[in-house]
Amino acid sequence: MAFCWMISVLLLMITNLVVSRKCPCVNPSLCDTISRPPGKEFLMWSTKPDVWRHYDWKKITTVAVFRDWDDELFCFAHSRGVRVVLLANFPLEKLNNSVVRDEWIKNKTTEAIENFADGINLDIEGPVPKDSKSVTLLSKLVKLTSESFHENIPGSQVSFDVAWSPNCIDGRCYDHKAIADATDFIVIMAYDQQSQIKEGPCVAKANSPYTQTMKGVEEYTKLNISSSKIVLGLPWYGYDYICTKFDAEKGICYIKEVPFRGVNCSDAAGTQIDYATIQDLLVTRTDTGRQWNIESLSPYFWYVDHYGNTHQVWYDDPASLSLKYRYASEYANLKGIAIWNPDLLDYGGLSRGNIQTKQMWDTLYHFPGVHCMHFPCKK
Numbered sequence: 001m002a003f004c005w006m007i008s009v010l011l012l013m014i015t016n017l018v019v020s021r022k023c024p025c026v027n028p029s030l031c032d033t034i035s036r037p038p039g040k041e042f043l044m045w046s047t048k049p050d051v052w053r054h055y056d057w058k059k060i061t062t063v064a065v066f067r068d069w070d071d072e073l074f075c076f077a078h079s080r081g082v083r084v085v086l087l088a089n090f091p092l093e094k095l096n097n098s099v100v101r102d103e104w105i106k107n108k109t110t111e112a113i114e115n116f117a118d119g120i121n122l123d124i125e126g127p128v129p130k131d132s133k134s135v136t137l138l139s140k141l142v143k144l145t146s147e148s149f150h151e152n153i154p155g156s157q158v159s160f161d162v163a164w165s166p167n168c169i170d171g172r173c174y175d176h177k178a179i180a181d182a183t184d185f186i187v188i189m190a191y192d193q194q195s196q197i198k199e200g201p202c203v204a205k206a207n208s209p210y211t212q213t214m215k216g217v218e219e220y221t222k223l224n225i226s227s228s229k230i231v232l233g234l235p236w237y238g239y240d241y242i243c244t245k246f247d248a249e250k251g252i253c254y255i256k257e258v259p260f261r262g263v264n265c266s267d268a269a270g271t272q273i274d275y276a277t278i279q280d281l282l283v284t285r286t287d288t289g290r291q292w293n294i295e296s297l298s299p300y301f302w303y304v305d306h307y308g309n310t311h312q313v314w315y316d317d318p319a320s321l322s323l324k325y326r327y328a329s330e331y332a333n334l335k336g337i338a339i340w341n342p343d344l345l346d347y348g349g350l351s352r353g354n355i356q357t358k359q360m361w362d363t364l365y366h367f368p369g370v371h372c373m374h375f376p377c378k379k
Contacts, residue, residue: 021114023116024071024074024075024116025071025074025075025078025079026075027079030075030078030079031078031116032078033116033118033153033154033155033156034078034081034082034083034118034155035154035155036061036083038228039061040061040335040336040367041061041062041185041231041335041336041337041338042059042060042061042062042336042337042338042339042364042367043060043061043062043063043064043121043159043187043231043233043336043337043338043339044060044062044063044064044338044339044341044342045063045064045066045087045121045338045339045340045341045342046063046064046065046066046067046070046073046341046342046343047066047067047341047343048067048343049067049070051342051343051347052070052073052076052077052343053076054347054357055342055361056361056364057077057080057082059361059364059365060077060080060082061082061083061336062082062083062084062085062118062157063077063082063083063084063085064084064085064086064087064121064159065084065085065086065087066087066123066341069086069115069117071115074115074116074117083118083119083157084117084118085112085117085118085119085120085121085157085159086108086111086112086115086117086119086120086121087120087121087123088108088120088121088122088123089122089123089124089125090104090122090124090141092124092126092127092128092134092138095134095137095138095141096133096134096137101137101140101141101144102144105141105144105145105148106148108120108145108148109145109148109149109152109153112149112153112156113152113153117153117156118153118155118156118157119149119153119156119157119158119159119184120145120149120156120157120158120159121159121160121161121187122142122145122158122159122160122161122183123161124138124160124161125161125163125170125172126172127170127171127172127173127261128171128172128173128174129171129173130168130173131173132173135173135174135175136175138174138175138179139174139175139178139179139182142160142178142179142182142183143178143182145158146158146182146183146184157184158182158183158184159183159184159185159186159187159231160179160180160183160186160187161186161187161189161233162174162176162179162186162187162188162189162220163188163189163216164188164189164190164191164192164193164212164213164216165215165216165219165220166216166219166220166223167219169195169196170195170196170260170261171261171262176220176223176225177223177224177225180220180223180225180226180229180230183229184229185228185229185230185231185335185336186220186225186229186230186231187231187232187233187338188216188217188220188230188231188232188233189233189340190208190213190216190217190232190233190234190235190324191207191208191233191234191235191237191340192207192267193206193207193208193209193212193213193216194206194207194239194266194267195260195261195266195267195268196260196261196262196263196265196266197263197265197266197267198263198265201254202254202255202256202257202264202265202269203252203253203254203255204239204241204243204253204255204270204300204312204314205267205296205314206293206296206298206300206314207235207237207238207239207267207298207314207315207316208234208235208298208316208320208324209295209296209297209298210296210297210298210320210323210324210327211295211296211297212296213232213324213327214327214332217230217232217327217328217332217334218332221332227332227333227334227335228333228334228335229335230332230334230335231334231335231336231337231338232324232328232332232334232336232337232338233337233338233339233340234316234321234324234325234337234338234339234340235315235316235339235340236275236316236339236340236341236342236344236345236360237272237273237274237275237278237315237316237340237341237344238272238273238275238278238313238314238315238316239267239270239271239272239273239313239314239315240270240271240273240311240312240313241253241255241269241270241271241311241312241313241314242255242256242269242270242309242310242311243255243302243309243310243311243312244256246302246310246312251291251300251302251312253302253310253311253312255269255270256269257269273313273315274344274345275315275317275344275345275346275356275360276344276345276346276348276353278313278315279346279352279353279356281301281303281313282301283352285303285304285305286301286302286303287303288301288302289301290317292319297320297323298314298315298316298320299314299315299316299317299319299320300312300313300314300315301313317360318359318360318362318363321360321363322363325337325363325364325367326367328367329367336367337364337367342361345357345360
């Protein structure tokens with residue numbers, strides 16, 4: 001068994017000897033792997049072409065490409081000292097097939113080398129039954145992927161996305177400690193937290209409630225995962241729910257029961273909505289304006305559409321996000337922040353959009369270290 005594993009690693013290491021294309025950047029040195037000393041992490045997922053041109057690049061350390069590889073984005077990011085990594089999923093039903101697993105690792109390593117990528121962000125969100133063989137097999141996949149990238153691309157970064165809590169959220173019963181040990185860091189996706197509403201009535205709720213987010217982080221640290229290996233993922237978007245019944249006095253929006261992974265009520269009853277669209281609705285559709293929920297420390301509002309349906313929108317804005325940034329930095333001392341996703345802001349050029357978008361980026365300054373990621377901090 002050990003011999004087979006060594007052969008697999010050797011086969012993977014061969015890939016760094018063959019690069020079939022030249023560096024796509026004008027300056028070939030920009031294709032060198034970005035290596036950083038230990039420090040804070042600010043990861044952004046890029047989902048749309050060209051929107052990255054409007055990012056505040058002073059506040060980013062890593063961009064994960066959640067779409068086809070983008071040479072122009074890559075070269076620009078490297079010119080600003082920012083890593084660019086692949087994003088990858090693995091079919092969990094194939095975990096037991098070592099041939100498929102090893103070929104997948106080899107292909108991803110080769111893809112990264114071909115594109116001069118700085119690493120990989122593993123976004124595997126499928127269910128894995130508790131105490132099943134697949135728990136160990138997933139940890140092995142992550143470990144072998146990490147070893148392959150670190151061997152073949154020295155200085156590369158390997159991260160893994162996890163649910164807001166380690167307690168089998170959405171059936172994802174992973175060995176989180178083993179995964180954290182195998183990677184450079186895990187990203188807690190502290191959003192879509194109403195994917196399974198198990199208690200109380202089926203009503204619209206906050207996408208990323210403060211107390212629940214804090215509880216999830218603490219549950220990960222109780223697994224003896226160092227805070228220096230945890231990045232907190234937060235949303236720059238929200239959910240729009242159509243109310244089946246609306247209690248205006250209490251501001252409660254009852255929603256249709258839509259099952260998800262064994263639970264009858266979920267945020268699948270709503271529609272994900274861009275932050276830019278949310279701001280438009282606040283100006284054009286609602287009479288009540290922005291409301292604040294003290295329990296979840298989240299903003300929300302409701303409006304009536306052209307068909308007479310009452311909607312309730314839950315989202316995050318600079319006020320709610322700054323609280324979570326501060327918690328991550330000052331109380332939990334986490335490695336950093338990740339954002340899903342910066343492409344959902346308003347980069348259209350209108351004054352209102354420019355101001356609101358700048359406020360969202362500027363709020364990241366609440367996380368100490370963001371102002372000196374690319375330059376030595378003054379002591």
